[in-house]
Amino acid sequence: MDTADLGLPVNVPSTALFTDQYELTMLQAALKAGTAERHSVFEVFTRRLPHGRRYGVVAGTGRVLDAVENFRFDEGLLRFLREKDVVDEETLDWLAGYRFSGDVWGYPEGEVYFPGSPVMRVEGSFAECVLLETVILSILNHDSAIAAAASRMSSAAGDRPLIEMGARRTHELAAVAASRAAYIGGFSSTSDLAAGFRYNIPTVGTSAHAFTLLHDTERDAFRAQVDSLGAGTTLLVDTYDVTEAVRAAVEVAGPGLGAVRIDSGDLLLVAHRVRQQLDELGARDTKIVVTSDLDEYAIASLAAAPVDAYGVGTQLVTGSGHPTCSMVYKLVARAESAGPEAPLVPVAKKSTGGKTSIGGRKWAARRRDADGVAEAEVIGTGEVPPELADRQLTVPLVRGGEVVAREPLDVVRDRHAAARAGLPLSATQLSRGEPVLPTEYVHLPSGS
Numbered sequence: 001m002d003t004a005d006l007g008l009p010v011n012v013p014s015t016a017l018f019t020d021q022y023e024l025t026m027l028q029a030a031l032k033a034g035t036a037e038r039h040s041v042f043e044v045f046t047r048r049l050p051h052g053r054r055y056g057v058v059a060g061t062g063r064v065l066d067a068v069e070n071f072r073f074d075e076g077l078l079r080f081l082r083e084k085d086v087v088d089e090e091t092l093d094w095l096a097g098y099r100f101s102g103d104v105w106g107y108p109e110g111e112v113y114f115p116g117s118p119v120m121r122v123e124g125s126f127a128e129c130v131l132l133e134t135v136i137l138s139i140l141n142h143d144s145a146i147a148a149a150a151s152r153m154s155s156a157a158g159d160r161p162l163i164e165m166g167a168r169r170t171h172e173l174a175a176v177a178a179s180r181a182a183y184i185g186g187f188s189s190t191s192d193l194a195a196g197f198r199y200n201i202p203t204v205g206t207s208a209h210a211f212t213l214l215h216d217t218e219r220d221a222f223r224a225q226v227d228s229l230g231a232g233t234t235l236l237v238d239t240y241d242v243t244e245a246v247r248a249a250v251e252v253a254g255p256g257l258g259a260v261r262i263d264s265g266d267l268l269l270v271a272h273r274v275r276q277q278l279d280e281l282g283a284r285d286t287k288i289v290v291t292s293d294l295d296e297y298a299i300a301s302l303a304a305a306p307v308d309a310y311g312v313g314t315q316l317v318t319g320s321g322h323p324t325c326s327m328v329y330k331l332v333a334r335a336e337s338a339g340p341e342a343p344l345v346p347v348a349k350k351s352t353g354g355k356t357s358i359g360g361r362k363w364a365a366r367r368r369d370a371d372g373v374a375e376a377e378v379i380g381t382g383e384v385p386p387e388l389a390d391r392q393l394t395v396p397l398v399r400g401g402e403v404v405a406r407e408p409l410d411v412v413r414d415r416h417a418a419a420r421a422g423l424p425l426s427a428t429q430l431s432r433g434e435p436v437l438p439t440e441y442v443h444l445p446s447g448s
Helices: 021-033 061-069 075-083 089-096 126-130 133-157 172-185 193-199 209-214 218-229 242-253 267-280 296-301 386-391 409-421
Strands: 039-046 103-106 120-125 162-164 234-236 259-262 287-290 309-312 327-335 344-346 363-368 374-380 395-399 439-442
Touching: 021 089, 021 126, 039 126, 039 133, 061 103, 061 133, 061 395, 061 409, 075 089, 120 126, 120 133, 133 162, 133 172, 133 296, 133 309, 133 327, 133 409, 162 172, 172 193, 172 409, 209 218, 209 234, 218 234, 218 242, 234 242, 242 259, 242 267, 259 267, 267 287, 363 386
Parallel strands: 162 309, 234 259, 259 287, 287 309, 374 439
Antiparallel strands: 039 120, 039 327, 103 120, 103 395, 327 344, 363 374
16 A cells, blocks of 8 residues: 555555455355356445444544555465465466455545444445455454444543553554544544554653652652653652652652643542642642543543543453444345346345345435434435435545545544534433434335
């Protein structure tokens, strides 16, 4: 991938084996049957939101574009498939020249979504589209889950900044993706330098308890940190006695001490005591940062506390209890033959247990009331009603195999803030409830 336009410092390696074996065996069978080149339409959607969530957040789109662009089978990968006898030689020959040449449409990254929303639509031959299922779902399910948790946390935090610090609680590569998704959802910085390097997310960090324990006294540790990083640094004050630590911190750094961090105890009570002590010591501008296994509920409970910033780790990178969005990638239409003019036929899975799907290439629009507040997610096939023509949600992401929608992460972050602000106020309530917008279906194929 050429990352020069965005100034990104890292290229993405081949993503071709980020897939399940049955995608390649389906390809082999379709090539043999003569159906591989039938024009096909796949859609990504979820049948339901995680329990109690009011909205979902589309995140990972930019990473999907990278993955599609770098889905290539080089000699090493082909040799592996041959040695493991995964597919036959005819299929390997086809894979050697694989380049996605179709179209991808989707909700712009940062947008919100609801049950049934066609978050992404992938069109092309069956052969080229079916191979992308796993890598697309892997990215969207992970990143959207993290972004949704981040969005709830940033809503609960209000104007107070949030620091992402979950790298040590997840896979090292997932941590980088989680930082990106958290930034989309409203976090302002990360402790993960790999995320800062890859996505230009602001990075922060000063010291841990180990640094205090290294020194003979807490005061010695504070002096070493201030001498190195300046009085504007953040000193960790809960290694021993918080009251004594705050006193020592101000004596060492002076009233210009940047911040203190509290990482344990009754955060509400301790924050009030620390604020009072700082003010009495003349450090009225010194900020208070709290960490310690926070989630959106803990953040909301601290709304009245004199806290200036939050650091969140475990609960963020695990989706605050919902580490996936349960998105699926389903064939919804395919041509009657491989001929270029063959008409599309809606197709859909029919089963019990809530795993049915709805056939047909779909559009999506968000209906708003007179005040501009969203009131319904409208999804349909065929012609878009005139009153919704300028409310459509999907945009082109890839045309003829070429990425057309790569954008800076700050644009995505701002888009999410605007999308969330356009929802009813109940969207940001942390109490469990149904999706804040109903999903309405129109012009569906008969029998759906």
